[in-house]
Amino acid sequence: MTPGAQTPAPGRIAKIRRGATFLLGLACLLVLAAMIGLTCVDVVARYLFNSPVSGAYELTQLLLASLIFLALPLTTAAGEHIEVELLDGLKSVLLKRLGTIAAGVTTVAVFAIVSLELMEHAEKLQRREQVTDSLSIPLYLIGWLGAASFAISAVAAIFWSLKRFQKKA
Numbered sequence: 001m002t003p004g005a006q007t008p009a010p011g012r013i014a015k016i017r018r019g020a021t022f023l024l025g026l027a028c029l030l031v032l033a034a035m036i037g038l039t040c041v042d043v044v045a046r047y048l049f050n051s052p053v054s055g056a057y058e059l060t061q062l063l064l065a066s067l068i069f070l071a072l073p074l075t076t077a078a079g080e081h082i083e084v085e086l087l088d089g090l091k092s093v094l095l096k097r098l099g100t101i102a103a104g105v106t107t108v109a110v111f112a113i114v115s116l117e118l119m120e121h122a123e124k125l126q127r128r129e130q131v132t133d134s135l136s137i138p139l140y141l142i143g144w145l146g147a148a149s150f151a152i153s154a155v156a157a158i159f160w161s162l163k164r165f166q167k168k169a
Contacts, residue, residue, distance in 0.1 A: 021077065024071075072153050076157050077156040107157045115154060121143050125140035125143050
């Protein structure tokens with residue numbers, strides 16, 4: 001390999017990240033637009049025609065849960081979660097680095113555990129064929145979306161933690 005040449009892996013990772021960010025952002029946009037459209041149609045139908053959209057409340061709940069799950073990896077990758085920096089006043093560089101490592105490991109562990117728990121819950125919902133009350137939409141779909149969201153967020157948290165650790169180093 002020639003001096004100064006880069007391995008292609010960082011370029012591929014950046015491409016994958018940009019693509020995933022675009023797709024998740026587009027999905028969030030579409031879900032939000034669907035929520036707005038559904039709410040507008042429901043309000044107009046309810047007050048002008050005295051005929052509300054059947055299952056609008058249920059659909060809004062599912063769309064809101066989907067929006068939150070779709071936005072979670074984006075928020076994690078951007079490092080936009082609320083943080084409390086308890087160790088900011090420390091003078092010791094070693095303690096600050098240990099705190100950064102502990103925060104990163106904790107974040108990744110929490111996301112991974114929640115993902116695993118949601119996988120188990122989605123499997124139960126699927127086995128029991130649980131559906132929504134009025135529209136009979138399978139609930140396991142939201143469970144699997146949540147599990148995938150937290151798994152992707154765990155991966156994003158790994159990259160964010162590494163970047164943060166390198167910045168503070």
